[in-house]
Amino acid sequence: MSLITVGTMAFDAIETPFGKVNKIVGGSALYAAYAASYFVKPVQQISIIGYDFPDEELESLQQRGVQLEGVEKVADKKSFFWKGLYHQDMNTRDTLITDLNVLEDFDPRVPDNYQGAAFLMLGNLMPKLQISVIEQLKQKPRLIVLDTMNFWMETAMPDLEAVLKKVDLLMVNDSEARELTQQYSLIKAAKKIREMGPKYLIIKKGENGALLFHGDKVFFAPAFPLEEVFDPTGAGDTFAGGFIGYLAKSGDISFENMKKAIIAGSAMASFCVEKFGNTRLKELAKEELNDRIQLFRELTSFETGLDL
Amino acid sequence: MSLITVGTMAFDAIETPFGKVNKIVGGSALYAAYAASYFVKPVQQISIIGYDFPDEELESLQQRGVQLEGVEKVADKKSFFWKGLYHQDMNTRDTLITDLNVLEDFDPRVPDNYQGAAFLMLGNLMPKLQISVIEQLKQKPRLIVLDTMNFWMETAMPDLEAVLKKVDLLMVNDSEARELTQQYSLIKAAKKIREMGPKYLIIKKGENGALLFHGDKVFFAPAFPLEEVFDPTGAGDTFAGGFIGYLAKSGDISFENMKKAIIAGSAMASFCVEKFGNTRLKELAKEELNDRIQLFRELTSFETGLDL
Numbered sequence: 183m184s185l186i187t188v189g190t191m192a193f194d195a196i197e198t199p200f201g202k203v204n205k206i207v208g209g210s211a212l213y214a215a216y217a218a219s220y221f222v223k224p225v226q227q228i229s230i231i232g233y234d235f236p237d238e239e240l241e242s243l244q245q246r247g248v249q250l251e252g253v254e255k256v257a258d259k260k261s262f263f264w265k266g267l268y269h270q271d272m273n274t275r276d277t278l279i280t281d282l283n284v285l286e287d288f289d290p291r292v293p294d295n296y297q298g299a300a301f302l303m304l305g306n307l308m309p310k311l312q313i314s315v316i317e318q319l320k321q322k323p324r325l326i327v328l329d330t331m332n333f334w335m336e337t338a339m340p341d342l343e344a345v346l347k348k349v350d351l352l353m354v355n356d357s358e359a360r361e362l363t364q365q366y367s368l369i370k371a372a373k374k375i376r377e378m379g380p381k382y383l384i385i386k387k388g389e390n391g392a393l394l395f396h397g398d399k400v401f402f403a404p405a406f407p408l409e410e411v412f413d414p415t416g417a418g419d420t421f422a423g424g425f426i427g428y429l430a431k432s433g434d435i436s437f438e439n440m441k442k443a444i445i446a447g448s449a450m451a452s453f454c455v456e457k458f459g460n461t462r463l464k465e466l467a468k469e470e471l472n473d474r475i476q477l478f479r480e481l482t483s484f485e486t487g488l489d490l
Numbered sequence: 491m492s493l494i495t496v497g498t499m500a501f502d503a504i505e506t507p508f509g510k511v512n513k514i515v516g517g518s519a520l521y522a523a524y525a526a527s528y529f530v531k532p533v534q535q536i537s538i539i540g541y542d543f544p545d546e547e548l549e550s551l552q553q554r555g556v557q558l559e560g561v562e563k564v565a566d567k568k569s570f571f572w573k574g575l576y577h578q579d580m581n582t583r584d585t586l587i588t589d590l591n592v593l594e595d596f597d598p599r600v601p602d603n604y605q606g607a608a609f610l611m612l613g614n615l616m617p618k619l620q621i622s623v624i625e626q627l628k629q630k631p632r633l634i635v636l637d638t639m640n641f642w643m644e645t646a647m648p649d650l651e652a653v654l655k656k657v658d659l660l661m662v663n664d665s666e667a668r669e670l671t672q673q674y675s676l677i678k679a680a681k682k683i684r685e686m687g688p689k690y691l692i693i694k695k696g697e698n699g700a701l702l703f704h705g706d707k708v709f710f711a712p713a714f715p716l717e718e719v720f721d722p723t724g725a726g727d728t729f730a731g732g733f734i735g736y737l738a739k740s741g742d743i744s745f746e747n748m749k750k751a752i753i754a755g756s757a758m759a760s761f762c763v764e765k766f767g768n769t770r771l772k773e774l775a776k777e778e779l780n781d782r783i784q785l786f787r788e789l790t791s792f793e794t795g796l797d798l
Contacts, residue, residue, distance in 0.1 A: 369717040390698040402789045404710045409677040441792040468798055475796055481710045482790040484749040488783055490776055
């Protein structure tokens, strides 16, 4: 089933304890599209780029079945640019530069041939723009997944509350879940968020895995224990793209299938962080992904029947 | 198979965001013995108490099959006392008071009837005392588990290195593993620790679960997602006692059985934190433990065969 991914396509400058790169493509929708395209075609991209965005990157996406009719190219502005510095623990980072550039003018348009998409991934963006995409769709998708961040909680809370009422699944990290609800306990935060709209909730905990909540059910997926996280940039967006891509492939949005989708997304994200930017995602083979999913299973499975 | 547990039996004063208690029994060996006694008898305790330690607590332990020949009672000194204040996040705490009292004189003695024990749990203590217990045993136990803390890394590192060479399994939390090895990556830290002696390693991550390492194998057990952690005191010692108690019951120290033992210990610890001190451990029914272990399985299990 077809999938629309909305978000940024950008340039990043990244410095980690292991190295630095001055200009590499990035952005939430770029990572999500690369990850989702492993599972489903077409991936219908909605984003905005400047005159400087590399053609070969667009071709690489198209070769993977990513449609770009919804990607606006601005002739006289540069692409969105972000520069970040990761600390030793790799879980915290400082944003050094945010040049919005084309993002200042972003008014996402849903092309006619995207209508009827069964899945919608709304990457982190101004909530007003996320609402605009939902409202342009003539037919409600089977599953709308929303990503957001603390910045919008602090600057656009009424809009964020409005979009929360229109989506099926919210994906946030643990500190965002706490900020959104003013609850320290993630279980209490999860209850409160689902009262705000989304029936499903995924709380991402970085190197400590992710939790899926629905009704009274909880599923926990560990992060893969990597010897070294080389560059965490895009891991969350890759997880999101892998998750919704996996669901869109099967069209099955049962809780059981969402568990598998989380494992697929986690495995994909564990590759993303092994090299700078999207380097690893571009070279990833299906066999590698399959092997890692098997390792995920071995990581947490234990024999039934404890002798108490 | 019989099990020796070594550590403190004490009084704690505890303040958490949810309440406070001025005097409740505690100590690493007390929690470990309560937890282990759910699985195996006898549990052979080695500790030291003052004249003020309550008889009814000793009787309660004996009723559970805990032998107390190795618990020295000092007639003219008070029991070890610790006062701690937990922060809002419940993962960090300040130690407000540490009155060593009887602990200043602790020179653990292994009673004759403890000789031949197949399992040994060395709770957090001065490494010299942990070595002394090992050296008093005429027959090497099948499995020696060691707990320690950052304080000994900073004040008694040569002794700690010596005891590490004599044990089979080290159990530390993530910050301790990092401090011990000067490695941020837990996977790298795990390799380095096993080069220091122990063939097995458990890294505890509090609300983020625990990792077991052996050879090239890794197992991850989540912490149970509780709505509220009421009092984390003793959770690590309860985990340790449940883990080694489970192993001692079966006598099986295979990696597969260690996985089950970690789940048993995690389940036990998830009850411990629901009320102050050892309150919840004293009233815990086997049926409750069984149900929670089932929830642990549901928390991480997913169907085989992902469609990639």
